[in-house]
Amino acid sequence: MSGFLPTNPRTHKPRRPCGLCGRVTKLTKTHVPPRGAFNSGIGKRMVVGPNGSYVLESMGRPGGLAPYGHCEQCRADTSPWDDEYILWAKSLVQMLVESPAARRRRVVQFAAPRVRPGRFARAALAGMVVLAENLWQTHPDFVEAVRTGEPLSADAGMRFLMGVTPWEERREIHGAHRRVAASVLLDGSPPAKPEKTLSAMVQWAPFSLVLVDSEVAATYPHTDCTPWLEFGVNEVVPLSLQLPCVRIVSDWVATARDYEHSLV
Numbered sequence: 001m002s003g004f005l006p007t008n009p010r011t012h013k014p015r016r017p018c019g020l021c022g023r024v025t026k027l028t029k030t031h032v033p034p035r036g037a038f039n040s041g042i043g044k045r046m047v048v049g050p051n052g053s054y055v056l057e058s059m060g061r062p063g064g065l066a067p068y069g070h071c072e073q074c075r076a077d078t079s080p081w082d083d084e085y086i087l088w089a090k091s092l093v094q095m096l097v098e099s100p101a102a103r104r105r106r107v108v109q110f111a112a113p114r115v116r117p118g119r120f121a122r123a124a125l126a127g128m129v130v131l132a133e134n135l136w137q138t139h140p141d142f143v144e145a146v147r148t149g150e151p152l153s154a155d156a157g158m159r160f161l162m163g164v165t166p167w168e169e170r171r172e173i174h175g176a177h178r179r180v181a182a183s184v185l186l187d188g189s190p191p192a193k194p195e196k197t198l199s200a201m202v203q204w205a206p207f208s209l210v211l212v213d214s215e216v217a218a219t220y221p222h223t224d225c226t227p228w229l230e231f232g233v234n235e236v237v238p239l240s241l242q243l244p245c246v247r248i249v250s251d252w253v254a255t256a257r258d259y260e261h262s263l264v
């Protein structure tokens with residue numbers, strides 16, 4: 001066995017394009033969602049299994065879900081924004097758990113006098129662009145607005161959707177950028193029109209997040225929060241919004257049909 005060096009998967013850094021800048025280099029682990037937002041336990045991610053089928057892979061290691069996704073520079077630039085995501089996640093969970101209306105709400109009212117929605121959106125999207133393979137090539141303006149934290153001024157073709165999801169819902173992240181879902185009904189009725197799949201999803205209490213092509217965004221039960229990218233990462237604004245409660249109803253989440261309204 002001389003000359004054989006076992007690879008430790010925890011320290012292995014594959015050389016691939018960085019999800020944010022596209023540079024082919026050694027990548028670092030990227031927690032999706034941010035580690036401080038309850039991403040330190042068991043989760044699942046969708047991977048391509050034998051025969052090209054999709055399988056849900058359990059990631060039960062302590063440390064949470066963290067695919068290799070960013071180069072050192074992008075990680076250094078974007079990870080400071082996680083503070084806003086973590087703050088929102090913790091505040092919301094506390095509110096959901098302590099409220100006497102728990103489990104009876106279809107929507108959650110969220111209001112804050114001083115928050116940084118541009119920072120929250122980028123903390124979420126920095127991880128989601130890693131799941132949406134090659135998004136940096138197909139939607140460079142959108143990814144650039146995430147990477148640099150600069151305000152996005154024009155429609156870049158993608159939508160960032162958000163809902164809330166109950167604590168006990170399945171936790172999962174995956175991407176299916178630029179695929180098409182077709183369904184065939186066995187009762188002989190004509191097949192449904194093939195539909196664009198979502199580019200990335202993060203279903204991780206308290207948030208249900210979807211990154212999707214503008215064309216099909218309106219079919220999802222979530223709230224469209226893309227306008228938050230018009231704020232820079234340091235802009236502090238008052239915010240009031242309604243988030244619907246959504247849960248997953250399918251094994252393989254690809255389109256709006258795989259979500260439904262729920263109670264939280």
Ligand SMILES: [Zn+2]
Pocket residue numbers: 018019020021022023070071072073074075
């Ligand atoms: Zn990079």
